[in-house]
């Protein structure tokens with residue numbers, strides 16, 4: 478028997494994509510638990526070409542920092558974080574925004590279905606536990622895109638744009654983020670089409686009070702709609718059960734229809 482079994486356990490890798498978040502990033506890092514269910518938690522900040530002191534603030538709060546020389550976009554930052562988590566052999570790879578909207582202290586909720594072996598991809602839903610305070614136009618945009626993702630993946634998605642998610646190590650290794658701009662919709666389509674089991678857990682949410690949001694409706698839709706279409710039509714996904722017009726093979730904790738089949742992840 479090892480004397481300190483927690484030191485033997487595979488880590489949970491928790492990264493924050495961050496662009497110009499020097500005012501909030503240290504507090505978010507500071508809320509990341511040191512361990513969950515005996516798994517040490519490794520914090521990383523992916524500094525996406527910030528022009529402020531984000532990297533310094535993150536490092537002083539105790540996170541590793543990977544820094545892009547230029548701003549590549551949120552999708553690129555998340556792709557990088559997922560790859561880093563897969564490389565270290567993490568049992569789960571988790572990420573949330575660096576702006577303080579999500580609470581890293583709820584990490585145990587996010588990883589519980591993965592550690593229990595009942596899901597491979599867990600999204601923290603701001604709506605699963607009742608509606609949250611969100612600006613009306615953001616709420617409307619969220620609903621619209623959530624319904625679109627829900628229709629494509631045929632899972633009971635309630636928050637398609639959540640910025641708080643957890644993936645099993647295998648899901649993180651297999652995930653492909655189709656564009657650099659963001660990940661929200663394409664990551665879900667990619668993983669569900671590959672047969673990874675989807676689940677949601679309720680999370681808390683408070684609106685950003687510092688820094689600057691990168692969401693602007695027209696540029697957002699201009700980037701996201703073609704990327705969603707490309708991901709959904711991908712011949713690669715079609716080969717493995719996803720792709721246009723095919724039923725997603727993954728199961729859900731909240732099945733939309735009894736037709737949803739449960740399959741093992743690849």
Ligand SMILES: Nc1nc2c(ncn2[C@@H]2O[C@H](COP(=O)(O)OP(=O)(O)OP(=O)(O)O)[C@@H](O)[C@H]2O)c(=O)[nH]1
Pocket residue numbers: 493494495496497498525548549550551552554573574575576578640685689690691692
């Ligand atoms: N603005 C921006 N954010 C990025 C980029 N790369 C990484 N991020 C980080 O991605 C996370 C999500 O960005 P947000 O602007 O908060 O997006 P959002 O949460 O959908 O929008 P808000 O609700 O207004 O905060 C934050 O932690 C950002 O710092 C980028 O290229 N631009």
Ligand SMILES: [Mg+2]
Pocket residue numbers: 574576578640685
């Ligand atoms: Mg945010």
